[in-house]
Amino acid sequence: MAYAQALKRTEVSDTLAPERVLIVDDHSLVRDGLRSILEFRYSGAEILEAGDFAEALDMLAEAQEVDLVLLDLNIPDASRLSALQQLRSDFPSTPVVMVSGVYDRQTVEEALEAGAAGFIPKSMKRDQIVDALEQVLAGEIYMPGELAEDxxxxxxxxxxxxxxxxxxxxxxxxxxxxxxxxxxxxxxxxxxxxxxxxxxxxxxxxxxxxxxxxxxxxxxxxxxxxx
Known part of the structure; x- marks a missing residue:
């Protein structure tokens, strides 16, 4: 059973592995952590980083295509969900996953209603983050399990x-x-x-x-x- 699950996960990852991912967070340690997770799981992916929302918009405008955006909920040069809303408007085909150190049910639901493809707490373990990203890449909406089952x-x-x-x-x-x-x-x-x-x-x-x-x-x- 464990082997079959591992094989299935590998097949999904190989099929849906992103070619280019943009991490948007003003804390370099957070970007480094997310980068290491992405590079470990998707070794062939190009990982872009932006320290603020303005830089992220410039990168998205210059990049030919970005398969996934990991966006900090509290990015300094945006107010609450305004960055997410703009990305959904300007780049509707690019899935955006919100990442946050602090979260609650109302915030998660508001983000999903605003078009987020998922909401990942920064406290999640590496394997959990990978599983969440693979759900998003497979076209699903990810919500933290403890909230979904509450x-x-x-x-x-x-x-x-x-x-x-x-x-x-x-x-x-x-x-x-x-x-x-x-x-x-x-x-x-x-x-x-x-x-x-x-x-x-x-x-x-x-x-x-x-x-x-x-x-x-x-x-x-x-x-x-x-x-």
Whole structure:
């Protein structure tokens, strides 16, 4: 069994081995670590390095083709996911894997929703990083296993799905509930009648499958909802 798995992994690596990879990170030690992993696994690949996002854009513009980009989540000359979003816009056929020392479920999900092909914690072991990269090169989306299997994450995803069913006006009302506004204040803020506010609140409670506004606020806060 172990031999078969090793053989299969070798076949996948040989078939999908990247020819050129760009590492974008402002810490040279991180770049060195990723480079050593890539060179060990993909000995024939050309490894490019950029210390900031501007340099990365220049390299991508000059390079004929890059098979994979490993992008630091907190690259200094970009704000949060703006670098990822620009790469997805300018180089849509190039998979981008986010790499970060600190991460949480919401950040990982936001990165994947923004088009990342995977999210790799810097704390992962060498073999785990290789496995993650091979999944990406095979066309899959990689998410850290401890997050993918977290029951709490599934519940949070369910809450977001319920919130997504709200109309724009109902989302505004939920946001006001989260901010502690009572019906009379909501009516004043929105310039509508109390009857309209009550109808919106009732719809919010029904769609979120809760019995009162307190429960709705608790669920909204669990997923960091803002209108």
């Amino acid at each position: 029951p709490q994450a599934q519940e949070e995803a369910s809450i977001r799905e319920r919130i997504d069913t709200l109309t724009p006006q109902q989302r505004v009302v939920l946001g006001l509930l989260v901010n502690g506004r009572v019906n009379k204040q909501i009516a004043y803020d929105l310039g509508v009648s109390m009857t309209t506010v009550k109808a919106h609140v009732s719809a919010v409670l029904q769609k979120m499958n809760v019995y009162n506004r307190t429960q709705a606020v608790i669920l909204a806060n669990r997923v960091g909802f803002t209108s």
